Amino acid sequence: MRWMTKSELRETAYMYTFTAPWIIGFIQFIGGPIVVSGYYSLTRYDIANAPVFIGLKNYIDLFQNELFWKSAGVTLYYTLVGVPAGLFISLLAAMLLNVAIPGQRLFRTIVYMPSVVSGVSLSLLWLWLLNPDFGAVNMFIYNVFHVQGPGWLTDQKWVIPSLIMMSFWTLGNHVVIYIAGLKGVPANLYEAAQIDGASKLRQFWNITVPMVSPVTLFLLITGIIGSFQVFVQASVMTDGGPNYASYFYVYYLYQQAFKSFNLGYASAMAWILFVFVGALTWFMMKLSGKWVHYEGGEQ
């Protein structure tokens, strides 16, 4: 044990002075609420009356509630299909946009542009495009294949695939990050592989994919967390329907908290989400050693 030197003390004092706003904000608006929501999850609470402690009843009710499992299943389905497929498409698009061809700048701008449209406007636009009778998608299908397209958002089977396809339209952020990642792949790796006679496909799997894997890990984690929070589409486009087929987890949580005022129940849902996201992130980081390649060996 040694005493802090005078300069260490000074640096520490300055650091905490400058970072104080965030530390206070963290306690007030993030750390505190997480703890409080843990407490609420053990109570019956309707905001008008004080919370009543009921132990684990909310959790027991949740696990016996069909709608809870339905909403968790819908969210997982959307995530497990949409996120990996989105990453794959983004990487391919980034590789195309990385080929030195005339108009590259314009192509990049156009591919990114739809990502500027987001939130409610995006949902309304696709609600119109996917309209079963007059939407552009089914009009196109009818003109080309002469069959009536499905009710994209009104058919239980199609609603999640439709929302996944819609999410592919706004992958701009992923593509931009992958393009930056591809810049870091040394060109001589490809040259060497080419001289060794490796096919383009082999080069893709054995050079490109491992070299951008740190980017993939980052996008995978943030993508999954973002996808667990899907709300706007359910709220604006489908109302969670048809027959709860798009009843996303956070939409259910919102309904419980702000429509039915079951704040205790909703807090239990929030805590399950928190623990699940934390565990999943930890798990993915742990597992990443097996497939994420960092320049200059492990870690």
Added chain:
Amino acid sequence: MPSGTASVRPNMRASYYGSMKTRETTVKVLAFLLLVCICLVMILPLYIMLSTALKTKQEMFLVPPTWIPNEIVWHNFVDAMKSKPFGRYFTNTTMFSVFGTFGEVLVSSVVAYGFSRYKGIGRNAVFMILLSTMMIPYPVIMIPQFVLFKTLGWTNTYLPLLIPSLFGSAYIIFLLRQFFNTLPMDLFEAARLDGCSEFRTYWNIALPLCQPAIASAAIFGFMWRWNEYLQPLIYLNSDTKYTLSIALASFRSMYSVVPWNLLMAASLVAVLPPVLLFFLAQKYFVQGIVVSGLK
């Protein structure tokens, strides 16, 4: 590799590289064609948004649909804007986005400077906590926050949407810290020796130097607020206080037969500021995204 290529006869080498060159050209042509197709798919929905907004009620439901409206109805924009007080919503959203972002970026820059400049005890631990908060979904904390703001009597005001911004945001602090880390330390040491106060060093030296990063952060914050839906939905319940997002969503549910032309016109007005910002500041846009992705 150099010794290997030396043994190859010159003419063979030329043909080898020659075939590689034609292969490369094929790749380029294919990439170009593929990109043209992709870009068409990307643009088409936006085009349909615009053309629907300019059609008459009858033409909008025409089968097969017309590519170019027979009769261009600019008046749809006026009708859409008049159907609800959209001018008001536009102002609300702008004020919220501008003031929220301004406070958030300013405070975040102070905090980011603190993390970058001072090697205080526990810095790495605190910074790790900051990074991990980026992973916390908003729904996890929204209920206690709501209870807090309701107790304070702040529901149906913009305070719950603005006040938390004044404590900085983890993402922007991270982005700005990355930038501050690239500045030479000697600069700050020299300022200290010259008797410049710590805050003035930040304000007069560090902050002006990181203008590009500030621009990226500000764009990011603005866009996020402009499109945010869940928070305004929870807190704002009187019609005059809505943001564009809330207004658009409720506009749709107002009708039994949705007037898609008016709805698309209103949506277009709502996306105009983000689109303009994107074209005016594309460089900062890309920079902000990339810094966040490549830690």
